[in-house]
Amino acid sequence: MSTPTPNNLTLIRPDDWHVHFRDDAILQAVVPYTASQFGRAIVMPNLMPPITSISAANSYRDRILAAVPEDISFDPLMTAYLTDTTDSNELAEGYEQGVFTAVKLYPANATTNSSHGVSDLHNVYGVLEKMQSIGMPLLIHGEVTDPTIDIFDREAVFIETILQPLIHDFRELRIVLEHVTTEEAVEFVTDRHASAPGKIGATITAHHLMINRTDIFRGGIRPHLYCLPIAKRERHRLALRKAAISGEGPFFLGTDTAPHSISAKESNCGCAGIFSSPVAMQAYAQVFDEENALEKLEDFASRNGPAFYGLPENEDTITLRRCERNSVDRVSVSGEDDVMPFLAEEGIIWSVN
Ligand code: DOR
Ligand code: ZN
Helix, strand or coil: CCCCCCCEEEEECCCEEEECCCCHHHHHHHHHHHHHHCCEEEECCCCCCCCCCHHHHHHHHHHHHHCCCCCCCCEEEEEEECCCCCCHHHHHHHHHCCCEEEEEECECCCCCCCCCCECCHHHHHHHHHHHHHHCCCEEECCCCCCCCCCHHHHHHHHHHHHHHHHHHHCCCCCEEECCCCCHHHHHHHHHHHHHCCCCEEEEECHHHHHCCHHHHHCCCCCHHHCCCCCCCCHHHHHHHHHHHHHCCCCEEECCCECCCEHHHHCCCCCCCCEECHHHHHHHHHHHHHHCCCHHHHHHHHHHHHHHHHCCCCCCCEEEEEEEEEECCCCEEECCEEEECECCCCCCEEEEEC
């Protein structure tokens, strides 16, 4: 006989270790969704131009805070965008001052707004030395950019050809492999964690736990399910689910919520990104519930991330409740097109307060 699953669940307030807030009107529209569920979020720096300096990070942080509703306490954790010419002193100073929590590595042209990314890791070896010596984490978009490599293989090839040599050269560097999508990534992170605990973490998005590559073409092409790294075969989705519900230290929550206007998504050349912040904890709760693992959600969402980043857990809580299927509305952006959230078609069966 299976044990009945609970209809509500109170958790230490979770954090989102990977978000895109953008800027201006879209930032105003999306920040309240993340701030209402999460205590903190790691904010991606891929603006145009990217966030590369302490002063740019400080003013971006102020703009984010100005968009947080008054009755909510929310702490955006800023990241620096690594380029071929990043000054290691600027990063170290920003880290020391508590302005930068981490550094984001985009291989040049891997994804949205990544043209300023790193063209060859050897160009930033001096910066990585410095980060290693001060314990500053490197957050990695782990995909090779070689157009001859099949898009579904780009993460696995990155791990073998870039990440393994990187770890060989920087054994003490603290790394988060962001938005993992493959069985190979799960295995790599699990093994690395076993041999060097605290040196590696991995974020997992809600959408990669819910969709596989076939879903992108279910009944027609679905641009709102296109993101990078792209969703993979079913066996990879199942490996991600197993990792997330394991409650094991290196795996933690990172939505990679990435809003683009509907016209930018539904286009001749649609942008990569899934906007999930309005349904973030609802979606993770649904996955953990389907796996009969709701008791592991707190480790994944609220404990493992702070433990990796050396931060305290949040002091307050949130409560998730099972509900009738609720619809998920488009989000309007002042003066621009709406943004389409993840699960807008399916609806959600959990609510958060
Ligand atoms: O799908 C994605 N969207 N993947 C990324 O890596 C970037 C993000 C964005 O900024 O839109
Ligand atoms: Zn991202």
